Amino acid sequence: MRKISEIEKDLYACLQCGYCRDVCPVYGQIGWESSTPRGKVYYLKQIAGKTPMDRLLRRQSKITPEFVERVFQCTSCGACEHNCHVEIDFPKLWEEVKEWLISEGYGPPEAHKKIRERVVAKKNPYDEPIEKRPAWLPKDIKLSDKPEVVFFTGCTEAFRTQPLAVSTVRLLDKAGVKFNILGEDEWCCGSPLIRTGQKRYVIDELAPHNVNEMEKRGWNAMVIACAGCYNTIKNDYPEMIGKPPFKIYHLTEYLDQLIKDGRLKFTKEYKKKVGYHDPCHLGRHAKIYDPPRNVLKAIPGLTLVQIKAEREDAMCCGAGGGFKSAFNNMAEEVAAERVRQFVDAGVDVIATSCPFCQVNMNAGAKRAGLNIKTVDITQIALQAV
Numbered sequence: 001m002r003k004i005s006e007i008e009k010d011l012y013a014c015l016q017c018g019y020c021r022d023v024c025p026v027y028g029q030i031g032w033e034s035s036t037p038r039g040k041v042y043y044l045k046q047i048a049g050k051t052p053m054d055r056l057l058r059r060q061s062k063i064t065p066e067f068v069e070r071v072f073q074c075t076s077c078g079a080c081e082h083n084c085h086v087e088i089d090f091p092k093l094w095e096e097v098k099e100w101l102i103s104e105g106y107g108p109p110e111a112h113k114k115i116r117e118r119v120v121a122k123k124n125p126y127d128e129p130i131e132k133r134p135a136w137l138p139k140d141i142k143l144s145d146k147p148e149v150v151f152f153t154g155c156t157e158a159f160r161t162q163p164l165a166v167s168t169v170r171l172l173d174k175a176g177v178k179f180n181i182l183g184e185d186e187w188c189c190g191s192p193l194i195r196t197g198q199k200r201y202v203i204d205e206l207a208p209h210n211v212n213e214m215e216k217r218g219w220n221a222m223v224i225a226c227a228g229c230y231n232t233i234k235n236d237y238p239e240m241i242g243k244p245p246f247k248i249y250h251l252t253e254y255l256d257q258l259i260k261d262g263r264l265k266f267t268k269e270y271k272k273k274v275g276y277h278d279p280c281h282l283g284r285h286a287k288i289y290d291p292p293r294n295v296l297k298a299i300p301g302l303t304l305v306q307i308k309a310e311r312e313d314a315m316c317c318g319a320g321g322g323f324k325s326a327f328n329n330m331a332e333e334v335a336a337e338r339v340r341q342f343v344d345a346g347v348d349v350i351a352t353s354c355p356f357c358q359v360n361m362n363a364g365a366k367r368a369g370l371n372i373k374t375v376d377i378t379q380i381a382l383q384a385v
Contacts, residue, residue: 007100008048010093013086014041020080020090025316025334026073026323034070037080037090043067044097068106071097075334076195076321078284082312091285094321098197111326112196120201123187124155134183136162141169144178149254150219151181152210152233154226155188156355164355167378168225168251174385175264179223185213191232191281196322203240211237211244225251225378227279227354228320231286250282252292252353252377259298266384269301275347276304277338277361277374278314279354292353292377299384305347315341317352319360335364343370350374 020037021027033039046061071094080090101107115125123130136158137143151172157165172179187209190202210233214222222244224230230250237244249257258264274296282288289311296304309315318324318334339361342350352358352374361374 007044007093007096010088011041011045011048013088014038015086016042017085019083019085023079023083025075025077025079025318025337026330028337029330029333030073034066035073037084040067040070040097063101063104063106068101069109071101072107072109072112072196073323073327073330074321075280075316075318075323075331077280077316079280079316082284095194095197095199099199100197102197108196108198109322109326112198112322115192115196115322115325116198116201119188119190119193119206123206124159125188125192126155126159128159130184133158133186134181136165137169137181138166141173143180145180146178147180147219147221148178149221149223149249150214151179152189152222152224152229153181153186154224154229154355156226156359158186161355161359161376164225164358164376164378167376167382170382171255171264171378171385172223175258177258177263180219182210182213186210189226189229189232190236191228192322192325194232194236195320199240202236207237207241211241214244214246219246221247221249223249223251223254225353225355225376227282227286228356230288231281234286250286250288250291250353252282252295253288255377255381256291256294259295264381264385266299266381268384270299270380270384271301272348273303273305273346274349274351274380275307275342275345276310276377277307277317277342277350277352277357278310279352279357280314280316280320282353283314284312292351295377295381296351299381302380302384305345307345307347308341317354317357317360318364319356324356324360331360332363332367335360336368336370337364339365339368339370339372339374343372347372349380351377351380353377 027036078091118127190206318331324331
């Protein structure tokens with residue numbers, strides 16, 4: 001973790017231009033400058049270094065409860081970084097500022113504290129028993145001792161959106177892929193802790209464990225359906241503990257390759273207009289844009305509709321960065337706004353490739369009274385096999 005003085009180079013690189021403001025989903029809800037990346041950077045600069053005039057006028061720049069709340073009111077979407085003219089790595093900056101605040105005795109929100117407690121105790125943020133982690137696996141699915149890939153299920157699909165995990169293994173099975181899972185030996189990837197400024201436990205326990213479980217079995221490829229898990233293991237693990245000694249695929253990358261290799265074939269039509277929502281952790285963070293669209297385009301009868309804000313400019317669903325757990329109402333309002341963009345485009349179904357996006361966008365649609373469903377790409381693909 002960098003101290004405030006080490007974070008200063010990013011703070012003073014900020015031009016205060018405001019290009020980050022209008023793309024921030026939280027600013028869209030709150031509307032105060034203090035909720036913008038620019039506003040938070042300005043306040044941090046005041047804390048980091050008082051000027052002689054500040055001292056002369058006895059101005060006090062201090063960490064306030066309101067400022068702490070603003071820092072944690074972040075979805076980690078990365079839209080601010082994408083629009084920053086001086087290329088400040090804002091997602092990383094906010095993670096480090098959260099970590100710094102916690103080290104100084106400020107925060108995190110109670111909801112984030114509970115996430116850490118649950119992950120430490122039961123290796124998942126949902127307070128579920130470890131032995132229930134592989135309970136979603138259908139009894140007719142055969143696992144291989146010498147798998148081509150290992151399906152890293154992730155906490156959300158293992159405990160909350162099990163149909164997505166089931167559709168994943170069904171597709172792999174129909175493509176003739178030999179696969180396995182880590183089961184009870186799979187632990188939380190650590191993303192919820194990293195995004196909320198609590199990454200020490202990920203470095204010390206979670207990341208080494210997940211990598212070691214793969215290594216000791218001699219398994220050399222992992223496929224991940226959750227955008228958050230994928231970004232964490234692919235991009236955060238190398239920075240924290242070194243690059244994992246196995247290949248890492250997002251599920252849409254792997255399905256795209258199976259289609260190209262002729263192993264996964266679609267024989268049924270899906271006659272609907274579909275819009276694709278880019279998850280922030282898969283899109284802006286991991287730069288995976290084409291594979292999910294390639295999978296959808298390969299499905300007979302499906303019409304892929306272009307949306308106003310997509311790829312690098314996609315709007316966040318509001319669920320990431322611990323935002324939904326601590327500020328659920330605002331998270332669902334963000335999702336409702338995103339869903340309206342798809343409704344305006346005239347789509348029948350919204351497809352995505354992240355369980356968090358699916359859950360929150362369906363909640364947002366319900367909140368806004370919009371009769372449209374968000375489903376995972378795997379659920380559409382399975383209907384076409």
